[in-house]
Amino acid sequence: MKTLDKAKVGELVKITGYVGEDDRIFRRFLELGLTRGQEVKIHNRSILNKVVLLEIRGYVLSVRRSLLERVVVE
Amino acid sequence: MKEVLLIGNPNTGKTTLFNSLTKSDEHVGNWHGVTVDNKKKSFFVGKEEFVLVDTPGVYSLCPLSFEEEVAVKTVSAHKHDKIINICDRNNIRRNLYLTVCLLEQGYDVVLAINEIDKKSLFKIDCKKLETELGVQAVLFNAEKNEDVASLKKCLTEKKEAFKSIDLPYTKKLRWQKKVDIPSELDEQLVLIKAYEKDEKFFEERKLDHKAYFDAVPSDSVLTLSELRYAFVDEVVSNCSKRVSGIYGKSKFDRIALNKFFAIPFFFLILCGVFYLTFFSFGALLSDGLSKLLELVSNPILSLIEKSHPNSWVYDLFNVAIFGGLGTVLSFLPQVVLLFFFLSVLEDSGYMSRIAFVFEDVLGKVGLSGKSVYTLLMGFGCSTSAIMTSRNMDDKNAKIKTAILCPYMSCSAKIPIYTVIGGAFFGAKNLLVIFFLYLLGVVVAITISKFFDMTVLKSKEQSFILEFPPYRMTSLKRVSKILWKNVREFMLRVGTIMIAMNVVIWWFSSFSFKFSYVAGGEGESILETIGKLIAPIFSPLGFGNWAVVASLLAGLVAKEVVVSSIAMFNGVDAGATRLVSESLLLSSSVVFFKNYASVLSFLVFCLLYTPCIASISMLSHEIGKKWTFISIIIQLMTAYIVSFVVFNIAFCIELFGFWKVALILLAIIILLISIGYIFRKIKRKECGNCKNCSKNCKRKQK
Numbered sequence: 001m002k003t004l005d006k007a008k009v010g011e012l013v014k015i016t017g018y019v020g021e022d023d024r025i026f027r028r029f030l031e032l033g034l035t036r037g038q039e040v041k042i043h044n045r046s047i048l049n050k051v052v053l054l055e056i057r058g059y060v061l062s063v064r065r066s067l068l069e070r071v072v073v074e
Numbered sequence: 075m076k077e078v079l080l081i082g083n084p085n086t087g088k089t090t091l092f093n094s095l096t097k098s099d100e101h102v103g104n105w106h107g108v109t110v111d112n113k114k115k116s117f118f119v120g121k122e123e124f125v126l127v128d129t130p131g132v133y134s135l136c137p138l139s140f141e142e143e144v145a146v147k148t149v150s151a152h153k154h155d156k157i158i159n160i161c162d163r164n165n166i167r168r169n170l171y172l173t174v175c176l177l178e179q180g181y182d183v184v185l186a187i188n189e190i191d192k193k194s195l196f197k198i199d200c201k202k203l204e205t206e207l208g209v210q211a212v213l214f215n216a217e218k219n220e221d222v223a224s225l226k227k228c229l230t231e232k233k234e235a236f237k238s239i240d241l242p243y244t245k246k247l248r249w250q251k252k253v254d255i256p257s258e259l260d261e262q263l264v265l266i267k268a269y270e271k272d273e274k275f276f277e278e279r280k281l282d283h284k285a286y287f288d289a290v291p292s293d294s295v296l297t298l299s300e301l302r303y304a305f306v307d308e309v310v311s312n313c314s315k316r317v318s319g320i321y322g323k324s325k326f327d328r329i330a331l332n333k334f335f336a337i338p339f340f341f342l343i344l345c346g347v348f349y350l351t352f353f354s355f356g357a358l359l360s361d362g363l364s365k366l367l368e369l370v371s372n373p374i375l376s377l378i379e380k381s382h383p384n385s386w387v388y389d390l391f392n393v394a395i396f397g398g399l400g401t402v403l404s405f406l407p408q409v410v411l412l413f414f415f416l417s418v419l420e421d422s423g424y425m426s427r428i429a430f431v432f433e434d435v436l437g438k439v440g441l442s443g444k445s446v447y448t449l450l451m452g453f454g455c456s457t458s459a460i461m462t463s464r465n466m467d468d469k470n471a472k473i474k475t476a477i478l479c480p481y482m483s484c485s486a487k488i489p490i491y492t493v494i495g496g497a498f499f500g501a502k503n504l505l506v507i508f509f510l511y512l513l514g515v516v517v518a519i520t521i522s523k524f525f526d527m528t529v530l531k532s533k534e535q536s537f538i539l540e541f542p543p544y545r546m547t548s549l550k551r552v553s554k555i556l557w558k559n560v561r562e563f564m565l566r567v568g569t570i571m572i573a574m575n576v577v578i579w580w581f582s583s584f585s586f587k588f589s590y591v592a593g594g595e596g597e598s599i600l601e602t603i604g605k606l607i608a609p610i611f612s613p614l615g616f617g618n619w620a621v622v623a624s625l626l627a628g629l630v631a632k633e634v635v636v637s638s639i640a641m642f643n644g645v646d647a648g649a650t651r652l653v654s655e656s657l658l659l660s661s662s663v664v665f666f667k668n669y670a671s672v673l674s675f676l677v678f679c680l681l682y683t684p685c686i687a688s689i690s691m692l693s694h695e696i697g698k699k700w701t702f703i704s705i706i707i708q709l710m711t712a713y714i715v716s717f718v719v720f721n722i723a724f725c726i727e728l729f730g731f732w733k734v735a736l737i738l739l740a741i742i743i744l745l746i747s748i749g750y751i752f753r754k755i756k757r758k759e760c761g762n763c764k765n766c767s768k769n770c771k772r773k774q775k
Contacts, residue, residue, distance in 0.1 A: 022271065022295055024138050025536050030299035031133040032538070033168055043323075044331050048434035051443070051537060053331070058195070059165050059321035062430045064537035 004040065004071035005052075011040045013073040020070045033057040034071060077115070077125045078229060079152055081145065081176070082160035083169050083466065084131030085542050087188045089113075090216040091160060092128040095226070099558055101458070103420035103448055104542050106131065110141040134175050135268070138536070139467035152181070156229055159520030160186045163213070164195040164543070165321040166314065170207075170306045171299075177207065177241060183753045184228050185211040191543060195319045202313040209343055217550060243301040251289040256281070267293040289726060319474045322541035334429040343424075345508075347415040351408055352492065352507055359407030360492075367404060369424050371396040386583065386590050394579035395572070398637035403567055405633075410559040412485050416454045416524055423542040425450070433537055439519050440526025442537060445475040449518070452482030456688040470530040473696045474522050477704040481518035481682035483511050486632035493636050498672045498712055506673070510680050517681060557691050566631070574634045578627050579641055614678060614713070615671030615720040625678070631685050639665070670727055674720035674755045681712035 007013050015038050018026060033056055034040070043060065044053040054061045064069070080088045084106035093100055096115040102108060113128040129145035137143040149157075150398045159176060161169035166187070185207065188200060203211045210228050214221035247265050255264050259279070267275040268286040271294065276283035291297060331337055350356060363706075375396065378388050380584050419425065425447050433443030444466055451459035456479045465478070466472040483491075491510060495503040525534060581600040585591045591598050597605075604619025607626075611617045620642040628635035642665075683689070683705050693701040726734045 018296065022137070024118070027136050027295060027299075027536075028133065028138055028536070028538060030296065031136070031171060032540075033171070033303060033609050035300045036296070046331075046430060046434050047333055047336070049435045050437060051430055053430065053541070055320055055323065057167050057314075059168055060323050060541040062426070062433075062537070062539045062541060064433070067536060067538070 002073055003069050004060075004073050005065045005068035007042050007073060009042050009045055009052075012039060014039050015071055016074050017072045018070055019072060025067055026070060029067075029071065032061060040073070075123050075125055076155040077127060077156065079148065079157045080126060080160065081149060081157055081172070082131060083133060083162070084540070085173060086131065086160045086162045086169065086215055087190060088131065088160050089128055090190070091158075091186065091188075091214070091222075091225075092126060094216045094222045096126055099554070100128065103417070103425075104423040104545050105420060105425045106464070106540055106542070107139075107141055108420075110461060110464040111144060117226075119230055122230060124229060132172065134172060135179075136272070139465055140472070141464045145519075149176075149181075155182065156184055157181050158184050158186050158225075158229075160188055162191075162321070163187050163198060164191055164193075164319075166196055166198065167306060167310050170301060170309065173209075174241065174302050174306060177209070178244070178447045179263065180260075183209045184225075185209050186225060187211065187213045188216070189213050190215050190217065191545070193319070193543075195317055196310075197315040197317060199313045203309070206281040206309045206313055217548065241305065243305050246301060247290075247298070249289045250291060253286055255290045266289075266298070269298040271295055285699045322423075322543050325542050326544060330424065330427045331431060336427075337435075340428055340431065343419075345421075347412070348507070348511065351412045351415065352488070353504060356408040356411045357492075359411070360404050363407060364400070364404035367396075367400050368372075371400065389583065390579060391575070393583075393641050394575045398575040398579070398641045399567060399571055401493060401637050401640045402489055402633040403570055405492070406560065406563050406567075408488055408492070409485045409563055410556060410574065412488070413454050413559040414552075414555055416451065418547050419450070421545055421547045421551070424542045426539055426541050428539075429539055440471065440474060440530070440532045441478075441522055442471050442475075442532075444537070444539065445471070447480075448475050449482050450477060452479040452484060454485055456480045456482070456484045456684050457691045460688060460691045463695060467536055468533050471532045473700055474525050474530055474532070476692060476696050477525075477538060477700065477707075478518040478522055480688055480704075480708065481514045481521070481681065483680055484632065484684070486685065487679060489633050489636045489675060494639070494672060495676060498666075498669060506676070510676060513677065513715070514680055517715060521707065521711065570631055571633060571637070574627060575629050575637055575641070578623075578634070578638045582623070582638075582642060589668075599619070613720075614667060614716045615668070615674045615724070616678075618665055621665055621675060625682065628679070629686060631684060631687075632679070632693045635679060668724070668727060670720050670723035673723045674716040677719045678712050678716040681715055682707060683708045683712075 001019075002013075003019070004013065015034055015036055017036060018029075020026065038056060041055040042052055043055055045051070045065075050065055051062055052065050054063060063071070080092055083087050085104065085108075087102075089100050089109050090247065092098060092113065092115070093102065096117045098115055100109070100113055104595040107130065109128060109130045111130065114125055116123055116125045127148065129148050130141040132142045132145045135146050135149065157176060159173050161173065171187060173183065185203070187200070200211045200213055210231065212221075212225055212228055214225050216222065225565075244262060244266070247269055249265065249268075255261050256279070264286070268283075268290045271283075271287055273283050276286060318525070329339060332339075375388075375392055378391050382388050428446050428450075429443035431443070432446050436443055436445055445463075448459050448462045449467075451462055459482070460476045460479045463472050463476040466475060490531045491507050492503070495506045499506050578600070582598045583590060584599060585597055586599055586602065600621050600623045604623040604626075608617045608619045608622045611622055614620075619712045620639065624635045624642070627638045666675065684692075689701060689705065692704060696704075722734065722738070
């Protein structure tokens, strides 16, 4: 099972589901449009690779990488 | 009177529209979470009065940070007639999600689509959108008057004019078990709330949420949001045409986010801003203004001198009003310029990139990349910056950021550095000011690290930040920003500064027996008190009553430090920027003994307790306990750092730069090696696990 935090810069992946509990971060991801079936492109990463830049639903979002462990992709 | 609510995603232009509709001047910027509290103001459409409520931006009706909570509470307590839901045209697919959430709850929504960005990524058919969603929809640009007028007209139209639709996906939601729904509640609403797993909704109605949550599928949250998005996607594809591009993506980010250039680039921009403010451009304007003040004040003073020769009235005007106040007033251009540059930076959208770049580094000291925004604003005014710390979602990180704000040297301290530093260091003052700003940042980082290791440990933070597109500040806004800051500065000088200067002048000119002592024998009230406290500051090099009194006065507003020193010095009315080296070093009262004491005084000014306004804002935002702690820490660090700076600078004066530098280098190397050895020893204790630190897991076992 691959999670979104493992994706490399420039990679295009598809979200297939979530792991972990139902918390506020999970809800925020859904509100921001990281729903199943959506394609996500990894744009950039920060100097120490703690934050990544995603392109989703036609906009750009920066997210702390550790939070993306929750998102399962293929 | 009808109440209208402005709601929308962060950074969609709610406050900009608020300003246009109510002709206000609230702070706006190209950043997520500029507005952190509700703002209310009334306006008229024809003869009908409306009250407009501006709320902080939200993504849905489930809040994550402090300021989102404010907005969500306002919406749920909403019995208002209409909600204006603002969407950014270029990010409509994400923005309509909130609209759908609002429609589910049955609110009367006016959809206002912001098209302020010239580059359009979508072409939107408003009429079609109206029928698909069953709401009024208007395209608008808040800077155009006719758009604002047409939006106003929407507010007076009745809801019935637009047939509300049943959101088609809600039919797919079903109870899996039978549940009792109180008759006064709308069944559909309860179902949606159960799908959302909104505990608060059931709590408020004194219902047991468990029964309801069990009656919906276990992945209900996921299902509901996917259904909403599927609906939004359908609406968007029916009503709009995608032109090109990605919202918030820019070629410029290659430099701004580059691994190697990002941080140097940021510092280059900052240095540029400070150089322009303090030296080239800003200094030129300030000199011009002080000459102008001289021209105005001289004839007035000579007039007073003729009518009241040798009385205290002349002194009052000469010393307190023209001398003290003039010193501060001549800094108008520099302060305004600094605020202007900060506003341009804020409008540009670059701040979000900075937050991205610094998240890594600041994470190490227990702050978030989002803190950068608050801290940068701190260079302008701590009071308003502290309020922006609310957009942090971790409580400890919020407290830390707010406490650190005053260490960012605020604009009120510009006169202190320029006048006193300039008098003593001349051209080298550029280096001194640079050193002071850097010192503030370094001290802030050290304190943050200290807090993070002890009482205010940050949790792993949920850094989720959208990138706005880059924007140029429009010419209309430039003039607005300038005028706003000039006005605020004049207001400050005209009220608090005048009052403070007169009070200080009075205390320093009259004795406890209320006899006028200035220029003659006898001790003034301020001198008596100052002399009591002054010895405390002797180790810092400025144990002098006048300097100490000016620091005390500075608690009200930092500019007063310099205006009161100017007053005590017995100012020549004409020369507003008068504090020259000769005056200070060899005046009847010796203010500063040597250069080291001046430097230590400047450092103390940088670090000690901020003005009363900031303190009250701090206690409002983070509570009395933390405010008290932060004041203690500020006084302590100011004292310690000034002491160190004074002694090092004094040694440099005595022995020369290189000798002292060598000794310091030796001490630093020694400290580092001691630290290294200690770490080695620790590592051995727990089996050389290489990631040894205080929170080593192996050690805890």
